[in-house]
Amino acid sequence: MKKKILYAAAALLILAAGGFFLTNKICREIEELAKNTLVKNNIETAEVKYTFFSQTLSLKNIKFVYARNSLKMDNSADEILIKGISKDNFLASAHDEALVCDEIEVKNLASKFFAYDNEEMATKTESLRIAKPMLNIKQLLALHKTAPFSEEYFQCLLNVKHDGVQIDNIAMQAFKGSASQAVVKAKSVVLPPFSGKTFDISYSGLALSSSPLNMDIAEVQLQGFAIPDAATLSGFSSTVVRLNELERSGALEDDPQSFTEYEELSEKLLDYLADITKKPFNLITVRGLSCYLNEIPEFADKPLGMKEFTYRFDENDKEINIVSDMQDFTVHKDFLTMLASPASAKVVDGKFLDGLKLSLSTSSTFNKENGEFSNNLRAAVPNLADTQFRFSGFIGNKDKNIFLYSFKNLNEYTSADELLAQLSQIFIKDAQLSYEDKGLIDISYEILSAETGLPKENIKQATLAELEAAKLFMSQDNTPADKDFVKIADTLIQTIDKTGKFFANLTFVKKYSLNELLTADGFPEYTLETKAE
Numbered sequence: 001m002k003k004k005i006l007y008a009a010a011a012l013l014i015l016a017a018g019g020f021f022l023t024n025k026i027c028r029e030i031e032e033l034a035k036n037t038l039v040k041n042n043i044e045t046a047e048v049k050y051t052f053f054s055q056t057l058s059l060k061n062i063k064f065v066y067a068r069n070s071l072k073m074d075n076s077a078d079e080i081l082i083k084g085i086s087k088d089n090f091l092a093s094a095h096d097e098a099l100v101c102d103e104i105e106v107k108n109l110a111s112k113f114f115a116y117d118n119e120e121m122a123t124k125t126e127s128l129r130i131a132k133p134m135l136n137i138k139q140l141l142a143l144h145k146t147a148p149f150s151e152e153y154f155q156c157l158l159n160v161k162h163d164g165v166q167i168d169n170i171a172m173q174a175f176k177g178s179a180s181q182a183v184v185k186a187k188s189v190v191l192p193p194f195s196g197k198t199f200d201i202s203y204s205g206l207a208l209s210s211s212p213l214n215m216d217i218a219e220v221q222l223q224g225f226a227i228p229d230a231a232t233l234s235g236f237s238s239t240v241v242r243l244n245e246l247e248r249s250g251a252l253e254d255d256p257q258s259f260t261e262y263e264e265l266s267e268k269l270l271d272y273l274a275d276i277t278k279k280p281f282n283l284i285t286v287r288g289l290s291c292y293l294n295e296i297p298e299f300a301d302k303p304l305g306m307k308e309f310t311y312r313f314d315e316n317d318k319e320i321n322i323v324s325d326m327q328d329f330t331v332h333k334d335f336l337t338m339l340a341s342p343a344s345a346k347v348v349d350g351k352f353l354d355g356l357k358l359s360l361s362t363s364s365t366f367n368k369e370n371g372e373f374s375n376n377l378r379a380a381v382p383n384l385a386d387t388q389f390r391f392s393g394f395i396g397n398k399d400k401n402i403f404l405y406s407f408k409n410l411n412e413y414t415s416a417d418e419l420l421a422q423l424s425q426i427f428i429k430d431a432q433l434s435y436e437d438k439g440l441i442d443i444s445y446e447i448l449s450a451e452t453g454l455p456k457e458n459i460k461q462a463t464l465a466e467l468e469a470a471k472l473f474m475s476q477d478n479t480p481a482d483k484d485f486v487k488i489a490d491t492l493i494q495t496i497d498k499t500g501k502f503f504a505n506l507t508f509v510k511k512y513s514l515n516e517l518l519t520a521d522g523f524p525e526y527t528l529e530t531k532a533e
Contacts, residue, residue, distance in 0.1 A: 027052050030085075034059070041141045055102075057082040066148060070245055071115055073148075078108035104130045115244050119176045126169035134161040149237045155230035165191040182210035198282075199225035212295035216303075218288025225281045236272040239265050284311045302332040305355075320366040331356045344450040351443055357382055371395040385440040390432045396513070397425035424515040430507040437500035460496070467493050484528045494532035501533040 030050040034057055038045055046061035059080040066073040084102025106128040113121040136156060143153040167189040174182050187205025194200075199222075206217040228236075243265050251258040290303040307328035314321045333352045337345045359380045366373040374392040379385075445456040452459070471489045474482045488504070495502040509525035517524065 030057065037138075037141070041145050043141075055084050055086060057085050066145070070248065071113075071241060073114070074110075074112045076110050077106050080107075081105040102132060104128075104133055115248050118248065120244075121172065121174045122176065123170065123172045125167060125171075127167070129166045131163040131165070135159060149234060149241060151230045151234040154233040154237075158227065158230055158233075161194060162191075163193045165189075165194075182208065184208050198223075199227050201225075209294075212293055214292040214294050216288075216290045217286060219285070220287075221283070221285040222281055223283040228276050232272060232275055236269070236276065239269050239272060243269065282313055285309070298334070298338075302334050304332065304335075305330040318368055320364075320368070322364040323362070325359075325361040327359050329358045329360070330354070331358075340447075341451065344447040347443075347446050347450050351446075366395075381438075381440070383439050384443065385438055386436040388432075388434045391428060392430055393426065393428040395426055397422075420515055423518070424513045426514045427511050428508060428514065428517065430505065432506075433502075433504045435495070435502040437495070441496060441500070464493055464497060467496075481523060487528065487530050491530040491532050499532040503531050503533055505529040 027050045031048050034048050034050070035045075038048070038059075042064065044063040045059045047059070049058045049060075050056070051058070059082075060078065062077045062080055064075040066075075082101045082104055107126070109123075109125040109128055111121075111123045112119060136159065140153075140156045140160075143150060143156055147153055168187070170184075170186045170189060172184045174184070185205070185207040186203050188203070190202045190204075192200050201222050203220040204218065206215075206220060208215040243262065246252060246258055246262045246265070249258070252262055253259075286309040287307070289306040289309070291305070292300055292303050294300050305328075306326065307330075309324070309326045311324045312322070332355045333349060336348045336352055336356055340348045359378075359382075361378045363376045364373065371394045372392070373394065375390065377389045379387045442456075445459050448454075448459050449456045467489045471486050471493075474485045474489070491502060491504070505528070507527050509527065512520075512524050
C-alpha cells in the first residue's frame with residue numbers, strides 16, 4: 001500500500017515537473033518572440049516577462065524613438081501589460097488583422113515631439129487601457145517606424161477596432177517657451193467600443209492654461225464624428241510637418257522656392273481643413289465651463305461661467321435639423337460693475353449678486369425636397385427678459401442647399417463673388433420678433449436714475465413723451481415706412497406702460513434674396529403686424 005502511494009506521488013511529481021518545464025518553455029518562447037519583434041522595430045525595453053497562467057506579457061522601461069530629417073519623436077513608458085496574449089499573436093503574417101489580446105495597459109506613457117531641436121509638444125499619461133484591440137500590430141509597428149505620416153499608416157489606424165479605451169490623467173504642453181505656450185490636462189478620457197464607422201469620445205476634468213485665458217471644463221462629450229479617410233489624414237499630417245520644417249529652416253526669407261512652396265502648402269492645408277470639417281458630428285455636450293482672464297489681475301479669480309452647452313446635428317434623406325442650447329452663461333458681477341460708471345455701479349452690484357446669467361437656444365430646420373428652412377433664436381435672462389426671433393425662407397439653388405446648415409459646403413466658398421452668388425440663392429419670406437419684459441426696463445430706469453439723479457417715474461414718463469412726439473412727427477407723412485414707424489412706436493408705448501410684451505411680424509410681398517436685401521437702395525415691399533400682448 002505504501003509503495004502504491006509512493007509511486008503515485010512520484011508520478012505526480014514527474015507530471016508537475018513536466019508541466020513546469022513545458023510552461024516555462026512556452027514562456028521563454030513568447031518572451032523571445034516579443035524581444036525579436038521589439039528589436040525589429042527599434043523599441044528598447046529593460047525587461048520582457050511572460051506569465052503563463054494569466055497569459056500576461058509585461059514590458060518594463062520601454063523607449064521608442066522616431067527621427068526623420070529635422071523631426072524627432074521620443075516615446076517612453078514605465079510598463080506595458082499585454083493581457084490574454086498567446087504565441088499565435090506573434091506568428092500571424094504581416095497582412096493579418098487579429099485580436100491582439102484581451103487588454104493592453106500602459107503605465108506612465110510619455111511622448112515628446114521636436115522640430116529643429118525645439119520641443120513643440122510633450123504629453124504625459126498616467127494610465128491607458130484598451131479592451132480587446134483588433135488590429136494588424138506588425139504592420140502598424142513597421143509603418144510607425146518607417147512611414148508614420150503615410151496613407152498606409154493611417155489606413156492601418158482606421159482599421160483598428162476595440163471594445164473601449166480608458167485614459168487617466170493626461171497632461172500636454174505645447175509650444176514650450178513661446179508666447180503661445182499652453183498646457184492642457186484631462187482627468188479622464190473614455191472612448192466607447194469602436195468599429196471604424198463613427199467616433200465617440202468623452203472627457204472629464206479638462207483644464208487649459210495659456211495666455212491670456214485659463215479654462216476649466218467638468219465634462220465634454222462628442223458623439224458621431226464621421227472620420228476622414230486615410231488619404232486626407234495623411235495629406236493633412238504631411239502638410240503640417242512640411243510647413244513646420246519650412247518655418248523652422250529659416251529659408252523663407254532668402255529662398256524664393258521655399259517661400260513659394262510654403263504659400264502653396266498653406267493653401268493646401270486650408271483645403272484639407274475644409275475637407276475634414278465637411279464631416280459633422282451628431283452631438284457635442286459641454287458641462288461646467290469656467291474661463292479666467294489671467295492677464296488681468298483683478299479678474300484672474302473671477303470666472304466667466306457656463307452651466308451647459310449642447311449642439312445636435314441630425315440629417316436624413318429629407319431634412320436637416322440643428323439644435324443648440326446654452327444654459328446659464330454667467331458674467332461675474334465685478335465685470336459688470338467695471339463696465340458701469342461709478343454712479344450706477346452700486347445699482348449693478350446690488351441687482352446682480354450672482355452675476356448676469358444668459359441662456360441662449362437656437363433651432364434650424366431645412367427641407368431638402370422643397371428647399372424651405374426656418375430658424376428660431378431665443379435669448380433669456382432670468383428675472384429680466386425673454387426674447388425670441390424667428391425667420392423662414394427657402395433656397396433657390398438646391399445643389400448648394402445646405403450652405404448655411406452644415407460644415408459640408410461652408411468652407412467651399414472663399415471668394416467674395418462666390419459668397420454673393422450663394423447669398424443670391426437664399427430667400428427670406430418672413431421674420432417674427434417677440435419680447436417679454438421681466439424687469440429689464442425697470443433696471444434700466446434705475447441705472448438712468450443713478451446717472452441723472454432724476455426719479456425713475458420721471459424718466460419713464462419722459463421716455464413715453466419722446467415716443468409720442470416721434471409718433472406725431474412721423475404721422476405727418478403718409479409713406480408705408482412712416483405709418484409702420486408710428487405703429488411700432490405705439491406698440492412700444494403700450495409695452496413700456498402696461499403690458500411688458502412686444503410682438504412684431506414682418507412678411508415680404510415678393511421674393512427677396514439675402515443679396516438683394518443687403519444691397520437694396522430702399523426697403524423692399526413688405527407687410528408689418530405689431531401688437532403689445
